[in-house]
Amino acid sequence: MWEFLEGVFFYCYAFGSSLLVIGLSLLFLVFRSMIYPGESAEAEQSEAAQITTQRKQKKKNIIKIYYGTETGTAQTFAQKLYKDLLAVGPSNDVIQKPLCLSGVEVEHLAELVKRFDAESTNLVYIFLVSTHTDGQPPEKASWFCKSMEEHANDFRVPKTYLQNIKYTVFGLGNSDYGDNYNLVGKQLDQNIHELGAIRLVDLGLGNENTAESIHGSLFSDFDEWKNALIAKLMFYDEPRVSLVNKKRFVISSTTHKLSKVEVAKNGHVPNGVKKVPEEQLVESSSEDEETVVVTHGDQNSNKSAGLVDLEDIGTVMSSARKKILAEKSERANGILREMVTxxxxxxxxxxxxxxxxxxxxxxxxxxxxxxxxxxxxxxxxxxxxxxxxxxxxxxxxxxxxxxxxxxxxxxxxxxxxxxxxxxxxxxxxxxxxxxxxxxxxxxxxxxxxxxxxxxxxxxxxxxxxxxxxxxxxxxxxxxxxxxxxxxxxxxxxxxxxxxxxxxxxxxxxxxxxxxxxxxxxxxxxxxxxxxxxxxxxxxxxxxxxxxxxxxxxxxxxxxxxxxxxxxxxxxxxxxxxxxxxxxxxxxxxxxxxxxxxxxxxxxxxxxxxxxxxxxxxxxxxxxxxxxxxxxxxxxxxxxxxxxxxxxxxxxxxxxxxxxxxxxxxxxxxxxxxxxxxxxxxxxxxxxxVYGSTERGFDPDETRWKRKNNTKDISGC
Structure with a gap:
């Protein structure tokens, strides 16, 4: 009996001693962190240095923009995208001026991949194409679209034909055309994907019908898609979350990581720093995470119309989802949009x-x-x-x-x-x-x-x-x-x-x-x-x-x-x-x-x-x-x-x-x-009257003629 009690006492004593040691150790660590806060900052600085190094090692993007247009809108959008990419893109990226699809062959896209090292280079193809009458592509893009479809359906062409290519498509159409709405963009996106290419961002559908456009107009649809694309290109192959203290930081060419200590010293987020609400982030993790972004340069400087600030890029996808929900709610409640955007x-x-x-x-x-x-x-x-x-x-x-x-x-x-x-x-x-x-x-x-x-x-x-x-x-x-x-x-x-x-x-x-x-x-x-x-x-x-x-x-x-x-x-x-x-x-x-x-x-x-x-x-x-x-x-x-x-x-x-x-x-x-x-x-x-010498000109008026003798095209 005494032996049993002695054993119980021994185990209780050992367990209590262990708890005491653990408690004292935790207390020591707390006091040490209060007295020597620099070590935590050093850890974060090390993390930032690691991210910066990884950023320098980011793959170079070779970006090629192609358009197929009937009225010129797709070309205008392509040029706008080109300018915006030049304004915010990484300095080592190569961005080609937009080209019409009239002179482009599918074989050229595949052959171009062989010229670049896939380990260090992302070859990105961006297509902006409209849908014309009867769901047909614009005349100058007709051959390219037909050729791409033939390649996708040809059993002799391997399904890995475009496997090393990243791509995205933005279609321009009008939902009033029913089944033909953005048909060209949809088919082109599907055909490229079937040949093994990787979608960089999802197919964008621009709707000329303002009443049914997700974002209110064709222009707004394009801006949302463009901003999502820029966000992807800016952070492609980069770390998105810092795990130090479970704190996320957005890194871009015009932002730098702001340590916890810098915020603590100021007692608030300093000037030039924008705190992004967690619910606006593209990705989410734990509830206690927050994002702090610091931006350099003049915040009031003129920027291209529709160009999103880099610190706001993370909100693009969330904003799009909110607009879709808002659109559905508006229709359900009978709220109509204005005709003229x-x-x-x-x-x-x-x-x-x-x-x-x-x-x-x-x-x-x-x-x-x-x-x-x-x-x-x-x-x-x-x-x-x-x-x-x-x-x-x-x-x-x-x-x-x-x-x-x-x-x-x-x-x-x-x-x-x-x-x-x-x-x-x-x-x-x-x-x-x-x-x-x-x-x-x-x-x-x-x-x-x-x-x-x-x-x-x-x-x-x-x-x-x-x-x-x-x-x-x-x-x-x-x-x-x-x-x-x-x-x-x-x-x-x-x-x-x-x-x-x-x-x-x-x-x-x-x-x-x-x-x-x-x-x-x-x-x-x-x-x-x-x-x-x-x-x-x-x-x-x-x-x-x-x-x-x-x-x-x-x-x-x-x-x-x-x-x-x-x-x-x-x-x-x-x-x-x-x-x-x-x-x-x-x-x-x-x-x-x-x-x-x-x-x-x-x-x-x-x-x-x-x-x-x-x-x-x-x-x-x-x-x-x-x-x-x-x-x-x-x-x-x-x-x-x-x-x-x-x-x-x-x-x-x-x-x-x-x-x-x-x-x-x-x-x-x-x-x-x-x-x-x-x-x-x-x-x-x-x-x-027909046949009169005046030929319809009121004799009470004064006839005025141009000096040249060209065909009159003025009309009425």
Missing amino acids: PEMRQILTKQGYKIIGSHSGVKLCRWTKAMLRGRGGCYKHTFYGIQSHQCMEATPSLACANKCTFCWRHNSHPVGTEWKWQMDDAEKIVKEGLANHYKMIKEFQGVPGVTKERIDEGLKARHCALSLVGEPIMYPQINKFIRLLHDEQVSTFLVTNAQFPDAIINLSPVTQLYVSVDASTKDSLKKIDRPLFKDFWERFLASLKALRDKGQRTVYRLTLVKSWNMDELENYAKLVDLGNPDFIEIKGVTYCGTSKANKLTMENVPWHEDVVHFSQQLCNMLKNYELACEHEHSNCILLANTRFKVDGEWHTWIDYAKFHTLVQKFYETGDESSFTASDYMVKTPNWA
């Missing part, structure tokens, strides 16, 4: 637009300026008797459902197939539209040739050309908008692209309703208009049929593009029979200057004689239509239905006072059949 607003403003609210705009037409100076009016002055200096060019919707190749706005406007943005009230648009128009008129005071009388007349708008840009009929309050203009005694000339037949049916009377007929066959319309709707041809035909039932003046607007649509006379004649318009305007395409959005050149602009010849041939195929007017300056001819020829004289002009009386009666009764086009027509003056 800040980038788009900047572009349109630079082009001379006055943006109203979030989706409307006005601009001073060149013919308004010309008539203020007494230099003649536009073709509407000749054909229909408007006073060009009293005409406001506007739109309540900058968005359109087409991306026409000859768009004189260079496709800088939004596109969409339905209204999915914030909406401004019609009263606001009319009020601010007139105010902005009058402001631009006043700015012409003092311009040579401008008289006070013309300025005073210009400050009383009498007409509104709803043909500025976009598709005005998309605006949900279009009928209210039109009535407000009519209440101001402003006539309305509304142009639609024939993709919204129901909207045409429900449209209240306008002074004159236009439908753009840019081609006469399904294939040519698709080629020229590049519509977003899959059933664009059916919508087009339905729109023409809807025009037949409108009681007021209706017009087909044909734009002739030499070598594109001038050989389709018979098909055009069939379309005329379908809609039976009052008038047919036939106009040579307006050359808009250089734009990568289309392939048109001066060779595609027909001479006025070509337009006259086409018009005469079309008349020969039609019943009840004749050449009525011409405006040589605008390269435009008017065909009119013979019901507007009374006693041998043309009556294409409009009695605007009579129209306003008739339309107000309609608003009171709601009976659209209460008046027709013949109720407000008046005689066309002799100088405006």
Whole structure:
């Protein structure tokens, strides 16, 4: 018994002694660390030195940037990425200027790998490519994309063909194209990956559709992807976490590690040092970790637009995730975005637009300026008797459902197939539209040739050309908008692209309703208009049929593009029979200057004689239509239905006072059949009739010609 108790006592004594020794040792270490804090700092400094050494040994990046573009946006993004990489990239990296994919072969990419040592070099390929009509690549990138697909599907090509390559792809597209959305970027990314290349960052999808873009616009989508790419390139193959005291430090070419002691001495994070919240980091570890970053240089220095500060690079991916969640929340709660993004607003403003609210705009037409100076009016002055200096060019919707190749706005406007943005009230648009128009008129005071009388007349708008840009009929309050203009005694000339037949049916009377007929066959319309709707041809035909039932003046607007649509006379004649318009305007395409959005050149602009010849041939195929007017300056001819020829004289002009009386009666009764086009027509003056010596130029105006004798391409 005593032996058992003696054993228990011995073990308890030994255990207690051990606890005492451990406690004294811990107490000694605590006091020692308080008295000699430098050793902890030395450990951290050693860690920093180790990281710095590893950074110096980082692999060199050989970065090559390629783009495939149709409108020039992908090229612009490639150049922006190049400049930003030069600004923040490591000094030992080699960054190639962006190259078009037109001259690139897949074999070249693979062969280039053999020239570099994979142990010391990262070969990085960056591709920025847009998706064009029918999900096809841009013309100059077509061969490269096709070749890459063939290599990926060829059993004779090993799946390790591009194994030593790092790559990433950014696609430019529009989700309104459905299954074809960013199809080229997706396929290119997949094909490169199947050949063994390593994705540096995930495929970036830029969405031109602002309502569905994850980050609000194509530009913002690009910036987010670009910042993530830069972050990856900056820290590729580098240690991301320091394990000393379980504290993480972000290291970059403009930052250095800040030791715990430096923070302790100051009692706070010193000037120039940014403390990054843990939840904003790309990677996460223990909850008690924090990040301290110190940045050198002027924090207020000018930087490239969209270029993220290096100390903020770590927040990129987290920010993207937050925006995705926010986007889903917005849609669930019915929160809509603005149609015009800040980038788009900047572009349109630079082009001379006055943006109203979030989706409307006005601009001073060149013919308004010309008539203020007494230099003649536009073709509407000749054909229909408007006073060009009293005409406001506007739109309540900058968005359109087409991306026409000859768009004189260079496709800088939004596109969409339905209204999915914030909406401004019609009263606001009319009020601010007139105010902005009058402001631009006043700015012409003092311009040579401008008289006070013309300025005073210009400050009383009498007409509104709803043909500025976009598709005005998309605006949900279009009928209210039109009535407000009519209440101001402003006539309305509304142009639609024939993709919204129901909207045409429900449209209240306008002074004159236009439908753009840019081609006469399904294939040519698709080629020229590049519509977003899959059933664009059916919508087009339905729109023409809807025009037949409108009681007021209706017009087909044909734009002739030499070598594109001038050989389709018979098909055009069939379309005329379908809609039976009052008038047919036939106009040579307006050359808009250089734009990568289309392939048109001066060779595609027909001479006025070509337009006259086409018009005469079309008349020969039609019943009840004749050449009525011409405006040589605008390269435009008017065909009119013979019901507007009374006693041998043309009556294409409009009695605007009579129209306003008739339309107000309609608003009171709601009976659209209460008046027709013949109720407000008046005689066309002799100088405006086809065959006159004036050829459509008002003799009361002063003809002004350029000194050179080149083809007139100014248009209207």
